[in-house]
Amino acid sequence: MSQKKSAPSDAPIEVLRLDNQLCFALYGAANRMTRLYRPMLDALGLTYPQYLAMLVLWEASPRTVGALGDALDLDSSTLTPLLKRLEAGGLVERARDPEDERRVIVALTDKGRALRDQAVSIPEKLFCALDMPLETMGALRDQLKTVAK
Amino acid sequence: MSQKKSAPSDAPIEVLRLDNQLCFALYGAANRMTRLYRPMLDALGLTYPQYLAMLVLWEASPRTVGALGDALDLDSSTLTPLLKRLEAGGLVERARDPEDERRVIVALTDKGRALRDQAVSIPEKLFCALDMPLETMGALRDQLKTVAK
DNA sequence: AACGATTTAATCGTGTGCGATATAAATGCA
DNA sequence: TGCATTTATATCGCACACGATTAAATCGTT
Structure with a gap:
């Protein structure tokens, strides 16, 4: 039953198998998700990370670069x-905070x-494309929030 | 109870809230996972995607570029x-397949x-760092495999 | 007030991801 | 056979991610 002998150095090692790795499942799912969003975001002229940044700003604008980075x-080397x-x-304006010149305030424009x-129509389109029960999706989302945190 | 009135155009829209989005949970978890691996992979001189490619090759070498891409x-624009x-x-060698000159065969070197x-020690270190029950991890992995596939 | 430590963004270099395109080899078929 | 089509990589351009570094502003302590 127990197979404790060390494997020969060129045998496949179970613990290294790609199929078993959470990291790869995560990597692949994230890439596929980006691909799924791309055609919808192309229509808005946004990339996927840009869309996420806009989501944050639609919740509250203006925000500092640091606050966006936290969210x-x-x-900053990615965000700037x-x-x-x-x-x-033309979607945002950036300006130094007069209160504290170290900070840069990012504000939505009218555009x-x-x-x-x-x-607003994107989440629903995506929900359909994913074809996954709402509760499953929510549970998955909540589990992912705990990964490596 | 039910709030069917359309929100004013500058109110937060629940369906767009970052916290509710599976896509963002996935995006963040994938980024955090990469960061978790980085120090371990630095010691091997590998990046995260390079490590994944090596996992595939450790399972079976040689492989064509196309087979690696499928796995x-x-x-090819990423893999090449x-x-x-x-x-x-010095970890792999690349050579045209004499059988079919369109293909490029990638083979592990001794190094x-x-x-x-x-x-081999990485998955266990990572498992400890993740601090997540094994069954939870497996279930999460299997669910991620179904995302956007 | 002075000045070193801390905070906040920006900059730079490396390595992905991927769409679009290019190129060469193999295949199909009239 | 001849030639269009398909297949397998490679190339190019753009946009991330992030470590390392820099620069400027602010804070804290004396």
């Missing part, structure tokens, strides 16, 4: 260029606020 | 540069095979 769990592209697209009207 | 669900870096590191001995 998205991203560093992303926000500059949103600014170039950025207006884009939300086109985004 | 990892990645395009990654494999060139593995080749530059690539030897690296597996240092990788």
